[in-house]
Amino acid sequence: xxxxxxxxEQLADLQSQQRAAYDELVGKGLKLDLxxxxxxxxxxxxxxxxxxxxxxxxxxxxxxxxVRNYGGTQGLPEIREIFSPLLKVPVEQLVAGDNASLAIxxxxxxxxxxxxTIDSERPWGGxxxxxxxxxxxxxxxxxxxxxxxxxxxxxxxxxxxxxxxAVTRLVADxxxxxxxxxxxxxxxxxxxxxxxxxxxxxVTMPTAAPDFRMFWDNAYAVHHLTDEETPAIDxxxxxxxxxxxxxxxxxxxxxxxxxxxxxxSFFGSSRANxxxxxxxxxxxxxxxxxxxxxxxxxxxxxxxxVRELMRKHREIISPKFALVESILSERLGDLEAASWTHxxxxxxxxxxxxxxxxxxxxELAKQAGIVMTGAGSAFPYGRDxxxxxxxxxxxxxxxxxxxxxxxxxxxxxxxxxxxxxxxC
Amino acid sequence: xxxxxxxxEQLADLQSQQRAAYDELVGKGLKLDLxxxxxxxxxxxxxxxxxxxxxxxxxxxxxxxxVRNYGGTQGLPEIREIFSPLLKVPVEQLVAGDNASLAIxxxxxxxxxxxxTIDSERPWGGxxxxxxxxxxxxxxxxxxxxxxxxxxxxxxxxxxxxxxxAVTRLVADxxxxxxxxxxxxxxxxxxxxxxxxxxxxxVTMPTAAPDFRMFWDNAYAVHHLTDEETPAIDxxxxxxxxxxxxxxxxxxxxxxxxxxxxxxSFFGSSRANxxxxxxxxxxxxxxxxxxxxxxxxxxxxxxxxVRELMRKHREIISPKFALVESILSERLGDLEAASWTHxxxxxxxxxxxxxxxxxxxxELAKQAGIVMTGAGSAFPYGRDxxxxxxxxxxxxxxxxxxxxxxxxxxxxxxxxxxxxxxxC
Numbered sequence: 115x116x117x118x119x120x121x122x123e124q125l126a127d128l129q130s131q132q133r134a135a136y137d138e139l140v141g142k143g144l145k146l147d148l149x150x151x152x153x154x155x156x157x158x159x160x161x162x163x164x165x166x167x168x169x170x171x172x173x174x175x176x177x178x179x180x181v182r183n184y185g186g187t188q189g190l191p192e193i194r195e196i197f198s199p200l201l202k203v204p205v206e207q208l209v210a211g212d213n214a215s216l217a218i219x220x221x222x223x224x225x226x227x228x229x230x231t232i233d234s235e236r237p238w239g240g241x242x243x244x245x246x247x248x249x250x251x252x253x254x255x256x257x258x259x260x261x262x263x264x265x266x267x268x269x270x271x272x273x274x275x276x277x278x279x280a281v282t283r284l285v286a287d288x289x290x291x292x293x294x295x296x297x298x299x300x301x302x303x304x305x306x307x308x309x310x311x312x313x314x315x316x317v318t319m320p321t322a323a324p325d326f327r328m329f330w331d332n333a334y335a336v337h338h339l340t341d342e343e344t345p346a347i348d349x350x351x352x353x354x355x356x357x358x359x360x361x362x363x364x365x366x367x368x369x370x371x372x373x374x375x376x377x378x379s380f381f382g383s384s385r386a387n388x389x390x391x392x393x394x395x396x397x398x399x400x401x402x403x404x405x406x407x408x409x410x411x412x413x414x415x416x417x418x419x420v421r422e423l424m425r426k427h428r429e430i431i432s433p434k435f436a437l438v439e440s441i442l443s444e445r446l447g448d449l450e451a452a453s454w455t456h457x458x459x460x461x462x463x464x465x466x467x468x469x470x471x472x473x474x475x476x477e478l479a480k481q482a483g484i485v486m487t488g489a490g491s492a493f494p495y496g497r498d499x500x501x502x503x504x505x506x507x508x509x510x511x512x513x514x515x516x517x518x519x520x521x522x523x524x525x526x527x528x529x530x531x532x533x534x535x536x537x538c
Numbered sequence: 539x540x541x542x543x544x545x546x547e548q549l550a551d552l553q554s555q556q557r558a559a560y561d562e563l564v565g566k567g568l569k570l571d572l573x574x575x576x577x578x579x580x581x582x583x584x585x586x587x588x589x590x591x592x593x594x595x596x597x598x599x600x601x602x603x604x605v606r607n608y609g610g611t612q613g614l615p616e617i618r619e620i621f622s623p624l625l626k627v628p629v630e631q632l633v634a635g636d637n638a639s640l641a642i643x644x645x646x647x648x649x650x651x652x653x654x655t656i657d658s659e660r661p662w663g664g665x666x667x668x669x670x671x672x673x674x675x676x677x678x679x680x681x682x683x684x685x686x687x688x689x690x691x692x693x694x695x696x697x698x699x700x701x702x703x704a705v706t707r708l709v710a711d712x713x714x715x716x717x718x719x720x721x722x723x724x725x726x727x728x729x730x731x732x733x734x735x736x737x738x739x740x741v742t743m744p745t746a747a748p749d750f751r752m753f754w755d756n757a758y759a760v761h762h763l764t765d766e767e768t769p770a771i772d773x774x775x776x777x778x779x780x781x782x783x784x785x786x787x788x789x790x791x792x793x794x795x796x797x798x799x800x801x802x803s804f805f806g807s808s809r810a811n812x813x814x815x816x817x818x819x820x821x822x823x824x825x826x827x828x829x830x831x832x833x834x835x836x837x838x839x840x841x842x843x844v845r846e847l848m849r850k851h852r853e854i855i856s857p858k859f860a861l862v863e864s865i866l867s868e869r870l871g872d873l874e875a876a877s878w879t880h881x882x883x884x885x886x887x888x889x890x891x892x893x894x895x896x897x898x899x900x901e902l903a904k905q906a907g908i909v910m911t912g913a914g915s916a917f918p919y920g921r922d923x924x925x926x927x928x929x930x931x932x933x934x935x936x937x938x939x940x941x942x943x944x945x946x947x948x949x950x951x952x953x954x955x956x957x958x959x960x961x962c
Binding site for chain 1 (some may be wrong): 574576577579582583585586587588589590591592593594595596597604605606607608609610636637638640641644645648651652653663678681682685686793797798799800818821822823824825826827828829830
């Protein structure tokens with residue numbers, strides 16, 4: 115029986131049950147953190163071989179370049195060759211950087227603001243700049259926009275891409291709209307996977323801004339949770355075919371493949387955009403950490419090496435996703451007290467609780483020692499218009515902790531819902 | 539007998555000797571590169587232990603933090619503790635970053651341009667920005683200014699600091715002057731060492747801009763070439779004492795201590811400036827490569843570990859500096875055909891040839907297969923007003939190559955000088 119079908123009496127009964135459960139929960143003094151999409155120690159252990167690589171005798175790459183010295187702004191060919199087919203970016207259009215793709219996104223925005231893109235009449239920083247933000251989305255993308263005063267326009271994100279009617283209309287009309295954030299594969303936090311059809315529309319649509327850019331953050335390109343290993347879309351080829359070769363910036367990293375803090379990041383785009391990026395990057399650095407590139411190349415060996423490693427990750431994390439699914443289903447399913455996503459990959463489950471209660475749920479959970487990402491964090495400016503979305507990041511805690519946290523969270527969801535319904 | 543004392547006939551004789559030597563030189567088909575201050579393979583070999591560190595069993599730092607995962611924006615305490623006394627920056631005011639201090643310089647400028655410093659009324663980018671550039675100086679500093687349209691004002695650099703009369707007058711008058719580039723220890727390329735007295739004037743002088751910053755790039759803080767190991771000046775304490783605690787940004791890295799491309803960079807300043815830097819940095823990255831920090835901490839062990847390693851570097855490179863000195867002295871000394879610096883540390887020798895001939899010398903050398911940094915590169919906009927300065931970087935080539943290159947260069951210096959004198 116659904117929550118909305120319950121009488122006030124039944125609701126009051128439910129509430130006192132949940133109140134009792136909540137009091138018990140608080141009494142347990144839990145300390146659980148489900149805030150960030152971090153790999154667990156067991157996942158990190160998979161790549162411990164990296165900690166002793168490339169080995170004392172290995173000082174050069176295949177071409178004979180001394181990896182210890184300065185230079186090589188585009189990054190080591192070996193590591194670019196491994197990720198080229200996985201990301202569908204030609205080796206010569208792929209740049210390997212330091213440990214954070216977020217940094218490359220930051221820097222491309224900085225260069226656009228201060229110098230302009232190759233298609234810009236003037237630097238973006240000279241006037242108002244707006245970005246489309248499919249929501250729910252990634253809070254750190256939105257934080258970059260806020261940092262630089264870029265106005266964020268939310269558009270709804272469905273299971274295979276954003277509301278295309280809204281997107282195409284907005285970009286056609288407003289030349290200040292310079293970008294759109296996209297996590298094409300297993301989007302953070304909903305798990306949406308952009309279809310080729312949606313992608314084709316995005317690379318083909320006319321835009322009022324000649325220097326419009328798609329920030330294609332393929333953070334979870336190879337992070338499958340099922341046998342169905344959705345391949346990356348060749349978005350650069352589609353864009354070139356559509357006559358907009360410079361429209362797309364591709365980003366990725368090994369943060370959730372090898373080590374979250376010590377991986378390799380990637381940038382891919384048209385040759386002209388890559389030249390633009392490297393020209394500006396070369397003022398900032400004499401080159402990336404090539405030893406780390408070589409270390410990764412020696413460890414990962416090939417695209418299949420990456421795929422194999424990702425299957426080991428899946429073995430560790432898919433049971434945690436299954437736990438979340440089963441507990442949410444058991445505790446909230448019949449009552450229809452919430453809905454949530456069933457991702458085929460990535461790092462998150464997006465939970466929609468009763469409208470107007472997400473903030474209260476997160477607050478209740480916090481008081482019970484279960485720290486969730488702040489309500490609204492998946493929306494521009496932290497404002498969830500319906501106050502219902504909560505991001506669940508189940509990868510880091512141990513399975514027993516995931517269970518305890520999600521069970522406690524379910525109690526908070528029900529308690530907040532009955533509070534709301536009974537207050538009417 | 540000095541060049542200027544030679545008769546036309548003697549000059550013509552000298553020229554034909556040098557012409558013959560030059561023709562012979564060209565005939566040798568040399569391929570020598572003295573352009574950049576790069577460590578040699580033998581220097582890099584000193585730190586090959588890093589290539590297998592921290593080892594497969596080592597996943598946490600002393601505090602128990604998992605170095606493989608996200609986080610820790612300020613960098614690993616262990617590595618900051620080692621460099622704190624060497625750089626004279628309190629551990630809690632020192633940030634450890636990725637592989638390039640140039641990147642931190644770039645980013646502090648970007649943040650100041652787009653967001654303003656903590657003492658700025660508005661972002662620097664809103665109006666004209668000027669930097670004082672002691673010359674000869676470091677070309678990559680000047681390239682950063684050019685990149686962002688920062689007007690460069692050259693001031694003469696002496697053996698213990700810049701022309702203070704000019705510096706204090708300029709900064710007192712012009713509120714658009716927001717910064718000064720400083721390489722305080724063994725400056726690139728002259729080897730100048732800022733005295734405490736000069737430093738005290740710089741941190742004490744009134745500036746029209748309330749948000750004036752000294753970009754104190756202590757790239758060669760521990761890179762001594764003699765027994766006299768000049769310690770770093772405690773510039774942050776001096777600035778605080780003078781009532782300008784936020785005036786100084788300190789930069790450094792291990793690029794020329796461990797691996798040029800895979801080291802650790804540092805940023806130090808007042809607590810308030812460090813908070814400002816980290817606040818902006820946290821939008822760009824979730825943390826630096828902490829595994830590399832731990833790797834370095836395990837390898838270097840202590841400040842004395844760094845000092846000991848630097849003495850091994852000195853054993854390798856000081857004979858190369860001695861070679862340059864002896865060849866220049868032998869070939870050019872009696873004729874007074876050039877003057878050059880006698881650095882007690884760092885990576886360069888600054889050669890001043892006859893006025894108006896540096897471009898020609900570099901061109902002649904290039905045609906003989908000896909590539910030098912472009913004439914004028916140590917000056918803002920690449921313009922050496924007297925066309926006389928050439929930067930010599932003797933660390934990378936093997937000793938025999940250094941000899942061949944410097945001997946060839948001396949020939950070019952004499953040939954160009956006689957050309958000039960005979961053309962009068």
